[in-house]
Amino acid sequence: MNNPITIKILAKALNLSPGTISKALKDSYEISKETKEKVQALAKALNYVPNPYASSLRKKISNTIAVVLPEVADSFFSQAINGIESIAQDNGYHVLIYLTHESLAREETILEQFQSGRVDGILMSVSAETNHSEHIEKIIASGIPVVFFDRICENVETACVTTDDLESGYKAACHLLEQGCKKIAFLSISDKLAIINMRMEGFKKALKETDIKTGAVKICSNNEAECAKTIKKLLMSKNRPDGIIASAEKLAAAVYTVSSEINLGIPADIKVIAFSNLQIASLLNPPLSTITQPAFEIGSTAATLLFKSLEKSKFNLKDQRIVIPSLLIKRASTVN
Amino acid sequence: MNNPITIKILAKALNLSPGTISKALKDSYEISKETKEKVQALAKALNYVPNPYASSLRKKISNTIAVVLPEVADSFFSQAINGIESIAQDNGYHVLIYLTHESLAREETILEQFQSGRVDGILMSVSAETNHSEHIEKIIASGIPVVFFDRICENVETACVTTDDLESGYKAACHLLEQGCKKIAFLSISDKLAIINMRMEGFKKALKETDIKTGAVKICSNNEAECAKTIKKLLMSKNRPDGIIASAEKLAAAVYTVSSEINLGIPADIKVIAFSNLQIASLLNPPLSTITQPAFEIGSTAATLLFKSLEKSKFNLKDQRIVIPSLLIKRASTVN
DNA sequence: CTGTTAGCGCGTTCAA
């Protein structure tokens, strides 16, 4: 509403040309120390802030990145955003956030917009529905770098920052086997997400290494009600498992909730381990062992990669596949 | 990198002038139906996306809002972001996110940047350090509307969306009093945050209405270690309370953690209630009663207000003080 | 060292 200060105004005030002002503000070598100081002093006094969009238009650089993810109602993504935003602020970049709500259609619509040069780069975690990658490849082809974090899209050749999902699935299963579990159920929110499938592979691998062949994979939908239904059926079946791997945070909560609905808590003879960043997992009853991802680090690492490729065009994202190990945190009932 | 499609390119391809293309794309009445269709068809075919920055520069409107908040590592803010982003996407706006990490200095730096027209409006929740409001008033004076949500700044005259904090502090205290508590401690993360102080007022009010005069306010810092120390001292004192109100989610977690460190859990004779949106509070041991804020609704309501003021300049934000009631969720030990 | 000029892509005049 109020007209902001522009270079032109500064120029008129100092009897200089706009070009000179622009250079002076950028500390260009071709401007005398005197004028530089004069200009910078006035700019500061008048609280001059350059119009970012004018400069973007001219330089074809926006100093802005997009973060595209399913939802933030999850402690993993919350922490990841913290990491991303920190690095972005350090590098002078701005962060646009877009949520797909696990919808492929939204994801496509959002990416299409980026054809216009709104952002210089994209950090993304794909939706559970994402089963093809044309939209992603298209945006990369148009020259905008993409770095995946956590939920990657396997058939796209670009940088990824993940945890060792196969390995952690394996570790989770071993943890239960060590506790004497004979029938382990692996709960999944989607059979399309690479990250979940890797965890499942690890789980299967662990089973294969023992004589125990009674592992089962249960696909719960992403819908809360259906999810509860599947879990309920599982817990109430005669052949119920004695070990459960919840491959996502939501599922862990669901297991606890359903259990307390049907029998006032998780039966002592069922061990549960979850892929979760819940910091209060140790306070649950019984305490929940978790495979925890260093979310902040994943976010900041992904952002760092992206900025490297933005600074140096020779930096090749295709070669980057960073795996950050997840943590197995064993928590056992102290009472029991 | 690849040159994107521009109006000029479309113009050349169709033997029309850029001006005509621009109008045709906007469905202007002064363009014939025929050309409009031709233009729009080609635009779609070539996947034309207008350059947002050029249009911003010209129209002095960015279709972008900023969300400024302390951190997202908290379920309240996570859910609030979901609400904000939903409404923004519906209205065709983009969302920039900035974290202050509870630092006033960062908050000021961030707001200063907005002088430039980067955003059309701001949604914010102030940092715990924020004890003056010049930076906020300045940005409002420059014509950029601000809507506070959750953590407001009292002495700034603009729209606020909050929960009924005084009332909920009162409710929380009553809940404990009903359970027979005689000595209630109110834990606070800051004595500067209006929202926390309101909750405290409610707490004091409830105490005044009874004969019980043994309420105490403990200021924990925002630092995790110090916080734990204060709580530990509190729990181990001879005169320890029999009721605790945790005025923020972090504090609730801290109480549980500290308790389990010093005596394997919260003593049965201490009742705890927390201001928290933790969805797994019911799974804690003992279950945690909570005052829960409808975070998604708060976020979406704040965003809606902001967009209203952006669409209609006559809409006056100053008159808007929306209070969305929080929910007291009583959770009692079923076993005990 | 400083000024001039041109143009980034778009939208809005005003003419034709």
Add this chain to the structure above:
DNA sequence: TTGAACGCGCTAACAG
């Protein structure tokens, strides 16, 4: 109904 021209604010190339 269409086209030509200007300018949003900034930067870069080139002159002076």
